[in-house]
Amino acid sequence: MSVSALADRPTPPRGAMEWLASHVLKRRGIERCPVHLHRKRIYILPTRFGLFFGLVLFIMLIGSLNYNNNLGLLLTFLLASLALVCTFHTARNLYDLDMTLVRAQPVFAGESAEFHVQLRNASGWPRPAIALATGHNQAAASDIPARGEQSWSLRVPSRKRGWLYPGRLRVSTFYPLGMFESWAWVEPDAWCLVYPAPEAWSPAPPPGHEEGEGHFLLDEGEDFAGLRDYRPGDPSRRIAWKAVAHSGRLVTKEYLHTAGQTRWLDWEATAGLETEARLSRLCRWILEAHARGDRYGLRLPGIAVEPALSSDHRERCLRALALFDEA
Amino acid sequence: MKRPTEYTRPATVTWLVVGLFLALLPHYPRLPLWVSLLSACLVIWRVGVTWWNWPLASAVVRIPLTVFASVAVFSHYGTVFGRDAGVALFVTMLSLKLLESFRRRDLLLVASLSYFLIVTHFYYSQSIPVALYMILPLTATTAALIDMQATIAAPPSLRWRQGIVLLAQAVPLMVIMFFMFPRLANPFWNYGGSSAEMRTGLGDRMSPGSFTDLIIDDSTAFRVKFQGAVPGQKDLYWRGRVLWDYDGTTWNTDWVLSQGIPRFEGTGELLRYRVTLEPHDRRVLLGLDLPAKRPTTGLINQDFELFARKEVTGVHSYLMESYTEYIASPTLDAAYRRAALRLPDDYNPLTLAFGRQLRRRFPSDVDLIHYVLTRFNEQEFVYSFTPPLLGRHAVDEFLFDTREGFCEHYAGAFAVLLRAARIPARVVIGYQGGVYNPAGNYVLVRHSDAHAWTEAHLGERGWVRFDPTAMVAPERIRLGLSAALPEPRSLFNRPWLRPLRLGFDAIQNVWNEWVVSYDSERRLQFFNSMGLTETSTRNLTIGLVVLATLSVLGIALITLRRLAHGSLDPLVKLYQQFAAKLARAGLKARRPNEGPIDYATRARKRFPAQREDIDRITALYTGLRYAEALPDSALGDLRLAVRALTVKT
Numbered sequence: 001m002s003v004s005a006l007a008d009r010p011t012p013p014r015g016a017m018e019w020l021a022s023h024v025l026k027r028r029g030i031e032r033c034p035v036h037l038h039r040k041r042i043y044i045l046p047t048r049f050g051l052f053f054g055l056v057l058f059i060m061l062i063g064s065l066n067y068n069n070n071l072g073l074l075l076t077f078l079l080a081s082l083a084l085v086c087t088f089h090t091a092r093n094l095y096d097l098d099m100t101l102v103r104a105q106p107v108f109a110g111e112s113a114e115f116h117v118q119l120r121n122a123s124g125w126p127r128p129a130i131a132l133a134t135g136h137n138q139a140a141a142s143d144i145p146a147r148g149e150q151s152w153s154l155r156v157p158s159r160k161r162g163w164l165y166p167g168r169l170r171v172s173t174f175y176p177l178g179m180f181e182s183w184a185w186v187e188p189d190a191w192c193l194v195y196p197a198p199e200a201w202s203p204a205p206p207p208g209h210e211e212g213e214g215h216f217l218l219d220e221g222e223d224f225a226g227l228r229d230y231r232p233g234d235p236s237r238r239i240a241w242k243a244v245a246h247s248g249r250l251v252t253k254e255y256l257h258t259a260g261q262t263r264w265l266d267w268e269a270t271a272g273l274e275t276e277a278r279l280s281r282l283c284r285w286i287l288e289a290h291a292r293g294d295r296y297g298l299r300l301p302g303i304a305v306e307p308a309l310s311s312d313h314r315e316r317c318l319r320a321l322a323l324f325d326e327a
Numbered sequence: 328m329k330r331p332t333e334y335t336r337p338a339t340v341t342w343l344v345v346g347l348f349l350a351l352l353p354h355y356p357r358l359p360l361w362v363s364l365l366s367a368c369l370v371i372w373r374v375g376v377t378w379w380n381w382p383l384a385s386a387v388v389r390i391p392l393t394v395f396a397s398v399a400v401f402s403h404y405g406t407v408f409g410r411d412a413g414v415a416l417f418v419t420m421l422s423l424k425l426l427e428s429f430r431r432r433d434l435l436l437v438a439s440l441s442y443f444l445i446v447t448h449f450y451y452s453q454s455i456p457v458a459l460y461m462i463l464p465l466t467a468t469t470a471a472l473i474d475m476q477a478t479i480a481a482p483p484s485l486r487w488r489q490g491i492v493l494l495a496q497a498v499p500l501m502v503i504m505f506f507m508f509p510r511l512a513n514p515f516w517n518y519g520g521s522s523a524e525m526r527t528g529l530g531d532r533m534s535p536g537s538f539t540d541l542i543i544d545d546s547t548a549f550r551v552k553f554q555g556a557v558p559g560q561k562d563l564y565w566r567g568r569v570l571w572d573y574d575g576t577t578w579n580t581d582w583v584l585s586q587g588i589p590r591f592e593g594t595g596e597l598l599r600y601r602v603t604l605e606p607h608d609r610r611v612l613l614g615l616d617l618p619a620k621r622p623t624t625g626l627i628n629q630d631f632e633l634f635a636r637k638e639v640t641g642v643h644s645y646l647m648e649s650y651t652e653y654i655a656s657p658t659l660d661a662a663y664r665r666a667a668l669r670l671p672d673d674y675n676p677l678t679l680a681f682g683r684q685l686r687r688r689f690p691s692d693v694d695l696i697h698y699v700l701t702r703f704n705e706q707e708f709v710y711s712f713t714p715p716l717l718g719r720h721a722v723d724e725f726l727f728d729t730r731e732g733f734c735e736h737y738a739g740a741f742a743v744l745l746r747a748a749r750i751p752a753r754v755v756i757g758y759q760g761g762v763y764n765p766a767g768n769y770v771l772v773r774h775s776d777a778h779a780w781t782e783a784h785l786g787e788r789g790w791v792r793f794d795p796t797a798m799v800a801p802e803r804i805r806l807g808l809s810a811a812l813p814e815p816r817s818l819f820n821r822p823w824l825r826p827l828r829l830g831f832d833a834i835q836n837v838w839n840e841w842v843v844s845y846d847s848e849r850r851l852q853f854f855n856s857m858g859l860t861e862t863s864t865r866n867l868t869i870g871l872v873v874l875a876t877l878s879v880l881g882i883a884l885i886t887l888r889r890l891a892h893g894s895l896d897p898l899v900k901l902y903q904q905f906a907a908k909l910a911r912a913g914l915k916a917r918r919p920n921e922g923p924i925d926y927a928t929r930a931r932k933r934f935p936a937q938r939e940d941i942d943r944i945t946a947l948y949t950g951l952r953y954a955e956a957l958p959d960s961a962l963g964d965l966r967l968a969v970r971a972l973t974v975k976t
Binding site: 143 | 450457476477478494501510919920
């Protein structure tokens with residue numbers, strides 16, 4: 001399997017739950033952007049304040065009826081009508097908006113992906129106080145001007161490598177009086193690629209294989225770069241024993257590699273670890289090799305990325321890690 | 328104390344507090360001084376916290392203050408129920424709530440309760456000025472709520488405008504609900520200890536000086552709208568209470584004698600009219616002499632007195648019918664006759680003697696009465712509101728010595744004299760006259776029109792009304808009270824102000840008739856007048872639901888109309904048509920991040936034959952959309968270009 005066989009975009013999950021959602025719950029599933037917020041998909045319900053206000057109105061109604069206080073009734077009816085008018089304004093605030101979700105830049109697992117959401121208002125009146133939320137967090141409410149647009153950035157935390165969906169987004173508003181909230185659920189066609197988290201303390205990559213141009217031998221011939229804390233897996237001959245004796249903790253000598261080396265970062269070199277840990281270590285190696293300016297290739301079971309040195313190459317390798325063995 | 332995280336926008340808090348304060352303000356004069364002071368201080372303090380970082384009140388202050396204030400209200404009123412104590416407690420608690428209103432939900436609670444506070448004012452007054460004033464706190468609170476939801480601060484004038492627009496949109500539905508909503512014929516529960524202040528109104532007795540309060544009171548007693556022509560001033564005798572018992576100083580009613588069915592015969596034209604009575608905390612209703620039926624909301628008795636079923640504490644409106652020419656109670660039973668002749672022996676010896684003397688001189692009742700009335704007219708009797716004080720034999724002193732007084736003196740003395748002459752007589756108190764208001768086509772009767780007269784029973788002619796005051800001061804009856812008095816009694820009584828006053832009063836009358844006194848009876852009548860003869864509650868409820876639904880649809884149409892496709896920006900619409908034509912010909916849809924120029928480039932490549940058209944449309948569109956320098960006719964050009972475009976691959 002070559003890298004190009006890796007999916008350019010995720011295939012949305014299909015299964016019994018998905019069928020249930022679309023046919024029974026009438027969920028729309030993932031939609032192509034821009035998603036139009038038709039009035040049929042906008043829900044509205046009273047808020048807690050709205051319910052309390054209703055209770056106050058009820059008390060006012062009973063009192064005014066009992067004492068035949070017509071001005072009291074007039075006020076009660078005015079406020080009830082106000083609440084009713086408010087439902088129209090609140091629902092109308094979301095009608096016919098168009099949502100576009102821009103896919104986010106790839107992130108490493110554990111980081112937050114930043115999705116950019118744009119809501120376009122084609123109508124001739126402004127839409128105040130529109131809030132956006134994912135299952136994870138809530139972005140601050142903003143106004144959308146008439147015949148204009150407004151962008152939000154939503155941060156979605158990633159946990160594991162692979163494709164990350166922001167999930168369902170909730171567009172909502174309380175405007176104008178906060179007695180009602182209208183909202184719509186949108187699941188836009190957007191995703192983010194999540195690379196494996198680079199291992200925090202990796203040992204240096206093992207020496208390259210025979211077919212590599214330069215052996216990955218770390219000889220004294222290389223330039224001494226400095227000392228760093230010992231990491232498990234460092235060869236014992238590179239431990240700076242003098243410094244250990246001096247400071248009482250294990251310290252490893254590091255050497256500057258000459259740029260332009262070529263090496264293979266091989267799955268087999270990480271044997272003995274869990275799959276995810278192996279991917280994490282490979283990820284770290286890729287980053288380090290790229291930062292050093294080495295030419296490097298990646299070997300995974302069934303996948304080989306020929307050695308190269310470029311940002312595209314780095315991304316190709318990381319993508320291969322991210323999507324490795326994805327069902 | 329740790330400062331709670333306050334709601335962020337100081338302006339919002341200020342508007343909310345201003346709304347509350349405006350709703351509190353009219354209560355302050357009514358409340359105990361300390362409650363008003365406490366409340367005002369708390370309001371000021373809350374604003375200070377927001378703007379000047381004043382110190383907060385810790386729970387150590389708040390809780391004892393709350394407990395102390397509630398106990399103080401309780402001990403001041405002796406109860407927490409009833410209108411005054413309830414309002415005092417509510418005002419105190421709501422003001423104290425400000426001590427801990429920092430979070431959003433607390434502020435929302437304050438807003439709801441501000442709305443509620445407005446309604447409490449209507450239990451004191453339902454007048455037009457009060458209603459107009461309440462628009463202020465209503466709008467301020469609504470504006471504050473809008474400001475709370477908005478993401479950015481805006482000038483108060485904008486929020487007020489938005490609040491007014493929202494409220495104005497609510498008005499049509501409010502009107503429908505108001506007129507359609509069922510009213511209770513009987514309340515769920517009764518006023519327990521109502522603590523309404525004493526209002527002026529017609530009493531149920533006539534003692535020296537009892538009319539003085541009324542006669543100096545210029546406020547409205549009631550208004551009457553006649554179905555046909557308004558009768559002349561001299562017929563406008565508004566019957567109130569009938570007084571049988573005289574104990575030497577006071578004329579009193581006799582509840583027992585009045586019970587029974589009224590017997591009468593109307594000889595003239597039957598007059599139909601609606602009376603709208605201002606609250607007077609008594610049960611008595613007024614009717615034009617002689618009431619011919621029971622009022623639509625009450626009862627009538629044998630003396631043609633009218634009563635509501637309970638005290639009139641709000642503006643009360645009812646339909647009545649009367650005859651101004653009539654024979655009332657043509658036969659008089661012995662017991663009634665005795666009661667109508669009863670006089671205390673040891674009062675007014677001169678009058679008693681004079682009466683006996685008259686009886687011997689005039690065998691005919693009519694002649695006797697005529698003689699006495701002529702005497703009132705020809706002798707030196709004076710109409711005056713400041714008569715000298717009278718002693719024990721008040722009638723004697725009045726008839727033979729001071730000869731100065733107003734209606735209560737004349738009516739009382741006349742009745743005593745008739746009784747002394749063995750003619751059954753009684754005193755009637757009510758109102759006389761009224762001002763016709765052409766602006767509203769009704770007669771306005773003030774408390775100062777209060778009047779007393781006498782009825783004598785003349786055999787088969789029944790009870791006949793005699794008004795001795797009319798003999799002394801005929802202009803009092805012919806032209807109204809103000810004509811009988813020498814100088815204008817108030818600054819506002821100037822002639823040139825008269826049309827203005829009448830105009831205001833006409834508005835007041837419409838208000839009373841259609842807003843304040845609209846009740847279950849008025850409601851049925853209103854529906855009947857609209858041709859809805861079926862007036863069962865069920866049908867009315869269905870009617871309410873239908874009308875409410877229609878009006879909701881109406882509001883929906885108004886607010887949503889602009890959303891309809893047809894009213895989309897025409898420019899955008901035309902461009903969409905253009906894109907749709909290209910899409911039908913096989914061009915991939917425009918991506919959201921693709922500008923019109925990029926799109927046009929793509930389209931040109933795909934349809935080289937139409938490149939000129941595409942360029943022209945794109946240029947027109949971008950020019951109209953972004954440059955704004957093109958003439959209005961460019962839109963027409965664009966329309967033609969889009970229409971003419973035919974895409975062939």
